[in-house]
Amino acid sequence: AQKITQTQPGMFVQEKEAVTLDCTYDTSDQSYGLFWYKQPSSGEMIFLIYQGSYDEQNATEGRYSLNFQKARKSANLVISASQLGDSAMYFCAMREFAGGTSYGKLTFGQGTILTVHP
Amino acid sequence: NAGVTQTPKFQVLKTGQSMTLQCAQDMNHEYMSWYRQDPGMGLRLIHYSVGAGITDQGEVPNGYNVSRSTTEDFPLRLLSAAPSQTSVYFCASRERGGLYNEQFFGPGTRLTVL
Numbered sequence: 001a002q003k004i005t006q007t008q009p010g011m012f013v014q015e016k017e018a019v020t021l022d023c024t025y026d027t028s029d030q031s032y033g034l035f036w037y038k039q040p041s042s043g044e045m046i047f048l049i050y051q052g053s054y055d056e057q058n059a060t061e062g063r064y065s066l067n068f069q070k071a072r073k074s075a076n077l078v079i080s081a082s083q084l085g086d087s088a089m090y091f092c093a094m095r096e097f098a099g100g101t102s103y104g105k106l107t108f109g110q111g112t113i114l115t116v117h118p
Numbered sequence: 119n120a121g122v123t124q125t126p127k128f129q130v131l132k133t134g135q136s137m138t139l140q141c142a143q144d145m146n147h148e149y150m151s152w153y154r155q156d157p158g159m160g161l162r163l164i165h166y167s168v169g170a171g172i173t174d175q176g177e178v179p180n181g182y183n184v185s186r187s188t189t190e191d192f193p194l195r196l197l198s199a200a201p202s203q204t205s206v207y208f209c210a211s212r213e214r215g216g217l218y219n220e221q222f223f224g225p226g227t228r229l230t231v232l
Contacts, residue, residue, distance in 0.1 A: 009158075043206070043225065043228075044223065045161075045210075047220050047221070050218055052218060091161065093161075105163055105166055106161075106163070106221055108153075108161040109160050110159060
């Protein structure tokens with residue numbers, strides 16, 4: 001079964017508008033972390049935002065916020081005031097606690113291509 | 119700090135050839151990993167290491183070998199390249215422990231196997 005599901009292969013948004021990228025996850029662990037990465041056309045992976053499973057408040061980093069709904073196992077990324085430079089592939093990823101340790105393993109979703117129109 | 123570096127950036131191989139993708143980090147991170155990125159499938163873990171001398175398999179290890187003789191270096195070896203290994207390969211590192219610790223990625227190596 002897919003551990004991380006991103007159901008939107010592509011999304012379009014008008015410049016200066018907000019957009020939500022969906023991510024649902026599947027885990028039986030109580031301790032886990034959720035990450036969002038941006039991959040522009042140049043190919044590098046850029047860390048955007050993190051949410052821990054025990055964090056009570058939604059994470060925010062500048063124009064990025066994570067809408068964390070633990071009961072629904074969803075961790076959607078919200079980008080406010082979209083800019084042309086936000087056009088990129090976005091990946092949701094999860095790190096599970098793995099039985100008392102947390103190795104370097106991230107499980108990624110398939111990604112969503114965001115296109116920002118002027 | 120150079121962060122995570124990977125060489126080469128691009129490589130074309132013929133089926134059956136062998137090669138080593140190099141990865142180095144200068145952040146003294148204990149954890150290092152290799153991922154491959156294929157269209158429509160996100161990144162998948164190939165192998166990872168939690169310290170010098172310790173490696174383990176990830177989700178898609180077949181056809182790849184790794185070793186970790188130093189903290190800094192984590193090379194990925196393709197023993198006999200196959201067209202199915204055409205992909206973009208990312209090396210990553212992070213500090214030991216903790217769910218939060220950010221994973222730092224290298225710039226990637228684009229490999230084509232003919």
